[in-house]
Amino acid sequence: MSPQSSAGRSAKPVPDPVAAQPPSVFRLFSRALLPGTLMLGGGVTLFAVETYVTATVAPSIVRDIGGLELFAWVTTLYVAAAVLGSMFVALRPRALGLRGVYTVGALVFSAGSLICALAPSMAVVLLGRAVQGLGAGMLSGLAYAFIRHVYPEPLWRKASTLYAAIWGVATFLGPTAGGLFADGSNWRHAFFVLLPPALLMAAFARRLLPAVLDDRAKDRTPLAQIGLLLSAVLLVSTAGTEARPGVKALLLTASLALTTAMVVVERRGSTRLLPCGAVLIGQPIARLYLIMAALIVTVSSDVYIPYFLQTLHGVPPLMSGYLVALVALGWTLTAFFTGTLSGRRAVLAVTAGCVLEAGATFALAPLLANGGPWDGLAVMAPAILAMLLMGGGVGLCWAHLVAGVLKWAGEAEQDKASAAIATMQSLGGAFGAALAGVIANGAGLVDPGGIGGAQSAAYWLYGAMAVPAVLAALVSLVPNRG
Structure with missing residues (x-):
């Protein structure tokens, strides 16, 4: 199948002069492309920074409100919800465009951050983390989904490079930033500080991102594949936090089996997830x-x-x-x-x-x-x-x-x-x-x-x-x- 040019799929086409310029990462910040870069890069930044900050303050959460027995699920639920969020980008209702998904994702991420910040117990923190992960998964999936609408094809690789750079910076700065909120109940501020940028991104999504025609094929929701994949993610994420080698190996094997079953269903079914x-x-x-x-x-x-x-x-x-x-x-x-x-x-x-x-x-x-x-x-x-x-x-x-x-x-x-x-x-x-x-x-x-x-x-x-x-x-x- 020969690839098609992506420049003409959005309601606001990318200007030809930009497309004709030599591909450079700095072109992503040109006047025509800067709004999209800020929004897409902002979504990846929220996902990346939150990941490392939360990993740093998680021990402080346990010391402050307890719940050590639930500690492993802080990451497990987040990962599983993020996978579901990324799937939602492709399986969204037809009346909800990509800009709408971006707005929803940013609002869901904000709601999860607020739940975590106000949580009186670890169980509520886990609820917040699941909601956060759902929103973060949407924003992460949208970063790749919007590439073809925001940038000319020669800049697709540079946009992916920018996302990698954001993760690299977050890896360095995230633990340091998390350390600022590690004392006592200050861990709550690590979630509060994420609210203003997430809400701003939700407010400006429709203004700064292009309107995009829904060119998806009409299809039913592949519920069987989604269920198998999410179950596999939950099992493997739990395995990653299990201390007993035998149980860890069993969970990993079960997860592989469910993933294999998902592939079989995907190959034979008329409705596809991938x-x-x-x-x-x-x-x-x-x-x-x-x-x-x-x-x-x-x-x-x-x-x-x-x-x-x-x-x-x-x-x-x-x-x-x-x-x-x-x-x-x-x-x-x-x-x-x-x-x-x-x-x-x-x-x-x-x-x-x-x-x-x-x-x-x-x-x-x-x-x-x-x-x-x-x-x-x-x-x-x-x-x-x-x-x-x-x-x-x-x-x-x-x-x-x-x-x-x-x-x-x-x-x-x-x-x-x-x-x-x-x-x-x-x-x-x-x-x-x-x-x-x-x-x-x-x-x-x-x-x-x-x-x-x-x-x-x-x-x-x-x-x-x-x-x-x-x-x-x-x-x-x-x-x-x-």
Whole structure:
């Protein structure tokens, strides 16, 4: 299927002079494109900042109002609701346009933030987190859905690069900002501060975003696929927070089984959740989604890096947090410097990115497992480089994967294709974190534990978690025809 130009699909076409200019990230901030960039980037910013700020203040919430037994669900419900929110972008009522979804998403996110800020108990915080996740998922899905309406095609990769940069900045600044609200009941302010920007975005959505014709094919809601996928997300997210290795492995297996069942239903059913060909490995769009998910699975293993740095190398907690943020920094840097590639060079960048991520992840196994204090930059330099390259591999190819999905999706399935990008990110992150836990615990992180257990876990974890990226590299070598 040959891709169609996206410039003429919105009621306010992008001016041709902008489209004709050389693709540069700064074009996103030109006078004609700035309103859309502020709105789409603002939605991603809310999602990213809230993610890291809440992770930082979550222990403070427990200390203030209790609910330690529910602590794991703070993230689990958020992830599951975010997946549902991203699906809503494609499955919205036909009377509700993309601008309407943006307004609803920002208002829902605001409502969730207010619920969390005023919550008297952890149970109410969880309700707020679910509502927040629903709104955040809508905003995240819309960021990709609106790309084709706001920007000319040469800037699609640059818009994806901007989103990566926002996540990179949030990774660095989120924990610091969260630390400002970590004392006593000040954690409530971490949710209050998100209200003004979210409400402003809801108020200006109709003014700053283009009116878009609904070009979706008429279809029924794929309730069976939605139910199976959400159940899989809940199970895998729960697995990511389960301490018992056996239970964790069982939950992960059950989640994989439900995901497989969803794929079977998707292939055989007349009503689809994903764009045509997305579950057929012979189709280019299916391979693009598979590469996306595999890359995120691999990079999600960075969740254990701070533990190994502190336990095996005596790195202080704050410094270990900023060192692991190098993964996000690497993603951002390579995305900026390679986002202008196109054609054959973009295809090569995807393969190179997969190989780079696989190699860097594998290199972390001996670098992190070998014990001894890191008391100087020279000692830390190899691991620092590996962490940068681990994220850099994803950044090298992510924008090209996004652009490829938008090109290969059918004209009437662009919203499904866009929403599925955010879904793949959430699924990959959840599966990656859970799988990393199974491998680390199985390799001795908890039993026998201690220094020896941590060393064994580091070896096995980063050796094994390089495999999905290797598989992604192999998939990227399959030629696209048509």
